[in-house]
Amino acid sequence: MIGIIDYGAGNLHSVEKAIKRLGYPSVRIEDGTFTNVIDQLILPGVGHAEQAMRQLDERGLTTYMQRKTDEGIPLLGICLGMQLLLEKSEEGDTSCLGYLQGTVREFSVENQKVPHMGWNEVADSQQHFLLKDLPDTTDFYFVHSYHAEPKHQEHIIGLTNYGHEFASAIGNEQIMGVQFHPEKSGQAGLKLLDNFCRYAKKVEAC
Known part of the structure; x- marks a missing residue:
């Protein structure tokens, strides 16, 4: 069973629809009292980092996710959900979940529009299973104004160029995140x- 974290915002419905299309069972997790057994967690995200963290905290979901990841449950963050995996975001000067070391920075690019919106290439940099059986460079759909800067190079799974190169997929064997929207990226997503x-x-917990 795949648990999808519901903190009252984001692209939850389209993620649910994509998971259902793939044939996997899923359930919404709306607060920290959820007790059913789950095998994996997905943290969707569209919105503002500070507001999202406040909702996660108020609903008990921050504590819930920490407990599950301590048990070794894998977690995938999508878009803002990926950014929240790091320690800190410049958006609202927000302390985030801190599963991976690093900071989320606001885009500063010359001769490019912000937010970064539309299709762009993701280059596989680690041969991580998240990009298994996809081409070395694959187009995915992006909408974002901030980008992740992981502290450790080995946590960069995929790279994208938009004015400058940035980490568009990050993680390890348990905690993963993608800046783009796989649920809006066709067959590749x-x-x-x-x-x-x-x-x-x-x-084993990270």
Whole structure:
């Protein structure tokens, strides 16, 4: 069972629809009292980092996710959900979940529009299972004004260029995030979600 974190915002419905299309069972997790067994977690996200963290905290979801990740449950963050995996975001000067070391920075690019919106290439940099059986460079759909800067190079799974190169997919064997929207990225996006659902298994906590 795949648990989808619902903190009252974001692209939850389209993620649910994509998971259902792939044939995997899923359930919405709306607060920290949820007790059913889940095998993986997805944290969707569209919106503002500070507001999202406030909602996660108030609903008990921050504590819930920490407990589950401590148990070794894999977690995938999408768009803002990926940014929240890091320690801090410049958006609202927000302290985030801190599963991965690093900071989320506001885009500063010359001769490019912000937000970064539309299709762009993601280059596989780690041969991580999240990008398994996809081309070395694959187009995905982006909408964002901030980008992740992981502290450790080994946490960069995919790279994209928009004015400058940035990490568009990050993580390790348990905690993963993608800046783009796989649920809006056609067959390539479905393949990435299928890879997460198929290959992300319970591991020793990071």
